[in-house]
Amino acid sequence: MVLTIDYDDTAVTEWRLTSDGVERTRVDDYRPTMYVGAPVAELYGEHGGPTPRARLPKRGALTDALADVRAFFEGHDAVADLSVDVWRQTFRSDARPVLRVDCRRIEDVRAVARRVHQFGDADAHTCYNVDLTRQLRYTLETGTDPAPDTAVRDLRTMRLGLPAHGSDAAALADLTIDGEPAGATPRAAVEAVAERLAAVDPDVLVVDTARVVPLLFEAAADHGIESFALGREPGYTQLASASTYTSYGQVGHSPARYAVPGRAIIDRSNTFFYDEAGLDGCLDLVDRAGLPLQELGWASIGRVLTAMQIREARSRGVLVPWRAWRPEFFRSATTLDTADRGGTTLAPEVGVHEDVHELDFASMYPNVIREYNVSPETVRCGCCDNDRVPNVGYSICERDGYLPDVLGPLIDGRSEIKRRIRASDDPDEIETLEARSSAIKWILVSCFGYQGFSNAKFGRIECHESINAIARELLLDAKAALEAGGWRVLHGIVDSIWVTPAPDVADAERRPLDAIAGEVSASTRIELEYEAAFDWVAFCPRRGGDGGALTRYFGRRRGEPYPDDGLGDAVKTRGIESRQDDTPAWVARLQAALIRTLDRTHDAEAVCGELATWLGRLDDGAVDPSDLLIEQRVSKRAEQYRHETVTVAALKRAAWKDCALEPGQRVRYLVVDDDARGVGRVRLRHEPLRGYDTAWYRRQAIRAAESVLSPLGWDRERIRRWLSGTRDARLSTY
Amino acid sequence: MNGHCGHDGVELPTLDPGVTLLDVDSSLGVEPLCAVVLDRLLHESGRAFWVDAGGHVRTRTLLQLAPHRRYLDRIATARGFTAYQHASLLDRLPRVVSDAAVDGDPPALVVAPAMDRLYREDDVPREQARELLVGRLATLAGVAREREVPVVLTRHRDDALSEPLAAAAHETYTCRATRFGPRFDAEGGDDETLVYHTGDGWMQTTLAFWREILDHRARAVDAPVDTAGDTARRPSTPAAPATPEGW
Numbered sequence: 005m006v007l008t009i010d011y012d013d014t015a016v017t018e019w020r021l022t023s024d025g026v027e028r029t030r031v032d033d034y035r036p037t038m039y040v041g042a043p044v045a046e047l048y049g050e051h052g053g054p055t056p057r058a059r060l061p062k063r064g065a066l067t068d069a070l071a072d073v074r075a076f077f078e079g080h081d082a083v084a085d086l087s088v089d090v091w092r093q094t095f096r097s098d099a100r101p102v103l104r105v106d107c108r109r110i111e112d113v114r115a116v117a118r119r120v121h122q123f124g125d126a127d128a129h130t131c132y133n134v135d136l137t138r139q140l141r142y143t144l145e146t147g148t149d150p151a152p153d154t155a156v157r158d159l160r161t162m163r164l165g166l167p168a169h170g171s172d173a174a175a176l177a178d179l180t181i182d183g184e185p186a187g188a189t190p191r192a193a194v195e196a197v198a199e200r201l202a203a204v205d206p207d208v209l210v211v212d213t214a215r216v217v218p219l220l221f222e223a224a225a226d227h228g229i230e231s232f233a234l235g236r237e238p239g240y241t242q243l244a245s246a247s248t249y250t251s252y253g254q255v256g257h258s259p260a261r262y263a264v265p266g267r268a269i270i271d272r273s274n275t276f277f278y279d280e281a282g283l284d285g286c287l288d289l290v291d292r293a294g295l296p297l298q299e300l301g302w303a304s305i306g307r308v309l310t311a312m313q314i315r316e317a318r319s320r321g322v323l324v325p326w327r328a329w330r331p332e333f334f335r336s337a338t339t340l341d342t343a344d345r346g347g348t349t350l351a352p353e354v355g356v357h358e359d360v361h362e363l364d365f366a367s368m369y370p371n372v373i374r375e376y377n378v379s380p381e382t383v384r385c386g387c388c389d390n391d392r393v394p395n396v397g398y399s400i401c402e403r404d405g406y407l408p409d410v411l412g413p414l415i416d417g418r419s420e421i422k423r424r425i426r427a428s429d430d431p432d433e434i435e436t437l438e439a440r441s442s443a444i445k446w447i448l449v450s451c452f453g454y455q456g457f458s459n460a461k462f463g464r465i466e467c468h469e470s471i472n473a474i475a476r477e478l479l480l481d482a483k484a485a486l487e488a489g490g491w492r493v494l495h496g497i498v499d500s501i502w503v504t505p506a507p508d509v510a511d512a513e514r515r516p517l518d519a520i521a522g523e524v525s526a527s528t529r530i531e532l533e534y535e536a537a538f539d540w541v542a543f544c545p546r547r548g549g550d551g552g553a554l555t556r557y558f559g560r561r562r563g564e565p566y567p568d569d570g571l572g573d574a575v576k577t578r579g580i581e582s583r584q585d586d587t588p589a590w591v592a593r594l595q596a597a598l599i600r601t602l603d604r605t606h607d608a609e610a611v612c613g614e615l616a617t618w619l620g621r622l623d624d625g626a627v628d629p630s631d632l633l634i635e636q637r638v639s640k641r642a643e644q645y646r647h648e649t650v651t652v653a654a655l656k657r658a659a660w661k662d663c664a665l666e667p668g669q670r671v672r673y674l675v676v677d678d679d680a681r682g683v684g685r686v687r688l689r690h691e692p693l694r695g696y697d698t699a700w701y702r703r704q705a706i707r708a709a710e711s712v713l714s715p716l717g718w719d720r721e722r723i724r725r726w727l728s729g730t731r732d733a734r735l736s737t738y
Numbered sequence: 739m740n741g742h743c744g745h746d747g748v749e750l751p752t753l754d755p756g757v758t759l760l761d762v763d764s765s766l767g768v769e770p771l772c773a774v775v776l777d778r779l780l781h782e783s784g785r786a787f788w789v790d791a792g793g794h795v796r797t798r799t800l801l802q803l804a805p806h807r808r809y810l811d812r813i814a815t816a817r818g819f820t821a822y823q824h825a826s827l828l829d830r831l832p833r834v835v836s837d838a839a840v841d842g843d844p845p846a847l848v849v850a851p852a853m854d855r856l857y858r859e860d861d862v863p864r865e866q867a868r869e870l871l872v873g874r875l876a877t878l879a880g881v882a883r884e885r886e887v888p889v890v891l892t893r894h895r896d897d898a899l900s901e902p903l904a905a906a907a908h909e910t911y912t913c914r915a916t917r918f919g920p921r922f923d924a925e926g927g928d929d930e931t932l933v934y935h936t937g938d939g940w941m942q943t944t945l946a947f948w949r950e951i952l953d954h955r956a957r958a959v960d961a962p963v964d965t966a967g968d969t970a971r972r973p974s975t976p977a978a979p980a981t982p983e984g985w
């Protein structure tokens with residue numbers, strides 16, 4: 005069990021917790037390993053069919069081609085040892101001899117892989133276990149438990165806060181340590197950090213941004229504080245530099261990553277697990293996913309899932325491919341059209357409905373994967389012919405897939421946590437458990453989308469399509485069962501279904517929902533749960549031109565009291581403005597108020613009246629500008645946007661203010677004059693915020709009101725007319 | 739190049755066996771390529787093999803253009819989303835084509851739109867990109883030769899990387915937007931250009947334009963046309979909100 009692992013040239017240091025500190029062990033003989041295997045055409049291409057038939061050389065021997073590679077690397081600087089191992093190169097192929105290359109240093113792994121491709125044709129060989137992250141790699145290859153041993157003692161943490169816009173040493177004056185200002189000057193900040201490090205001896209540094217690492221070291225050097233160290237030994241390592249990348253149409257930004265000896269760094273700008281689940285939730289995830297804390301500290305959900313898949317693959321004797329060679333199979337355009345349809349929405353009845361009940365399939369996608377054995381290597385396996393996937397007719401292998409084995413423990417683990425939450429009456433314990441549950445939930449909800457991301461290590465689009473097709477069938481099964489039981493189905497979205505008593509069925513003939521749900525659960529093997537009763541639910545129509553699915557709605561939960569402010573659990577909302585991250589706080593609060601008005605009065609004009617009151621305050625300049633800030637994720641560079649939106653203006657202003665933002669980062673801004681040109685349209689959050697553009701926010705407010713009133717047949721034109729009518733009426737009274 | 743005699747002067751280029759490069763004005767979208775593929779299926783039996791790069795193949799567009807949705811059953815497609823996947827797909831292609839032929843479905847056409855596109859992504863080292871691409875181009879040329887079937891390529895960009903595409907093509911067509919409608923030209927050809935005289939110039943949408951042409955051409959050769967299918971092509975309009983009394 006390790007806290008963290010440092011690489012230093014040809015040696016590795018393991019750090020373990022002891023009752024009063026840490027113990028460090030230097031390992032001199034660890035050599036990172038990669039593999040070279042068969043040509044691409046042999047694994048993926050030659051037979052075109054699902055089952056690759058590799059030509060097997062003599063037992064235990066390398067093919068001639070691999071023997072040539074071996075001879076080429078003999079005596080190579082980067083290579084410590086060459087040998088023959090037996091592994092499966094894909095989930096669909098049998099184990100066979102591959103060339104094992106133990107590299108001298110971690111940096112050599114990629115270099116060797118690149119040399120392999122220069123040595124032969126680009127597709128003459130396939131490389132494996134090339135791009136594993138270094139701590140995960142070490143724990144895998146040495147069989148080390150990747151979790152720190154918290155039975156010895158709890159982890160000690162220290163938080164370093166740095167404002168998002170600070171990028172130079174001067175920003176250190178704004179540094180906080182565990183929430184308290186560190187010092188008024190960069191020098192004072194460095195000294196304060198050093199002092200606190202000495203006093204606390206933290207195991208984990210929780211940082212707002214990893215940029216704080218080089219900033220502190222540079223400032224220490226500038227001020228002659230030679231002894232300064234963030235880690236338990238001098239120095240730090242930059243693992244990756246900040247970069248903006250394009251990956252198949254998606255622009256992303258990955259901030260620079262750093263490591264310091266003996267301490268794990270959790271970079272809050274780079275992972276949401278810490279904010280979502282806390283340190284305890286992160287440690288729980290380290291346990292379940294087998295990704296060391298330092299790497300969880302900057303991990304996306306996809307990375308965590310990949311780590312789990314890599315472990316499962318390894319346990320099944322399968323290597324991790326470097327390049328995504330495996331393509332989908334040919335199928336007819338008709339099948340593709342059916343398969344491509346995406347999440348199901350049943351034809352909804354737009355408008356407001358009273359006495360509505362919602363039923364949900366529990367964790368539908370992960371459960372489909374598990375119960376129906378959906379996995380990259382089981383879908384269209386080639387050995388079975390059973391048309392098990394509805395509509396598209398794909399077969400699913402009779403043999404157990406690996407993806408269900410990855411997700412099964414997470415599904416069960418989450419159920420177990422939920423059971424403990426129900427059984428507990430200790431608020432602290434409940435909070436801890438809920439954090440754990442939520443971290444797992446995010447992985448479960450993402451695993452489906454990840455399967456469709458074809459560049460993912462183990463993703464497969466047909467897997468994604470199968471999950472969709474099965475899910476669709478389940479929803480239709482549920483619909484049929486509910487209708488047969490005397491209920492009218494109002495709407496269905498992916499895993500949720502809304503019903504109301506069918507008007508033409510007598511109450512005595514209507515079957516109770518839990519009885520129907522029980523039968524559906526038994527026949528589909530996925531729990532159909534009764535979610536909630538609603539006094540009313542409003543399904544919003546499509547907004548002009550968005551053409552998307554009808555997934556915007558809000559509904560009043562029966563018997564759920566309102567909090568003092570906002571909606572709390574009293575109203576469930578989806579897809580409308582108050583649910584969206586980039587909606588200004590004031591607009592979200594306004595929308596909540598409008599929904600409460602609608603609930604109280606059932607009257608569109610009363611809602612307009614409430615809107616008019618809010619707009620009046622906006623017009624008077626009485627709204628706090630910080631409540632009007634818009635937060636958006638930057639998806640491309642300012643010059644790549646096609647239209648001059650306010651977001652573009654904000655990006656340009658950020659660049660102009662010397663804190664240029666990269667795609668993937670977030671920008672927060674206030675619209676001050678939409679009619680102005682360029683950078684004058686907006687102000688950034690850290691600038692002085694005074695006035696705002698009333699007309700622009702008025703439009704946002706009316707848009708939010710339109711969502712609330714659209715189920716009643718009102719559009720924004722009608723709202724505007726009503727508003728100007730009352731204004732005229734008001735004016736005429738003077 | 740030969741002009742296919744059609745109906746009302748509505749014509750599409752006839753494809754000869756071998757590699758053909760089709761350069762389509764980006765303003766014309768994916769429709770001209772879809773039209774060429776579907777037109778081939780009107781006139782020939784067998785199957786079209788569509789090796790896609792990224793998300794080029796849009797079944798909705800094909801459905802809207804096809805005189806009958808049945809034609810989509812005759813288009814076999816697989817998509818590469820990385821250069822590596824695209825390369826593997828083309829490795830598979832000869833076998834897939836031969837298996838289909840054995841099953842009584844000979845190839846009518848092979849199409850590889852934006853053939854060079856994925857090889858431009860960051861995860862492919864420059865020196866490998868060309869090698870991978872040229873290797874697969876040879877595979878396609880081999881299929882064209884052995885199966886005596888047209889192979890239609892389009893390119894994502896006209897530059898050094900895609901230069902081998904033009905070199906491998908025995909014919910290059912361009913499809914340009916003109917004020918008379920889209921026009922196919924054979925590169926180096928003079929009097930054999932095809933112009934679609936649509937009378938009033940452009941029709942309301944390019945989609946409807948191509949659909950019209952394909953329907954004409956299907957009728958001319960008695961290929962199936964779905965006369966009832968028009969309603970299925972239009973998205974249904976949502977009903978007016980249903981709201982109970984007292985709201």
Ligand SMILES: [Zn+2]
Nearest residue numbers: 385387388401
């Ligand atoms: Zn099977």
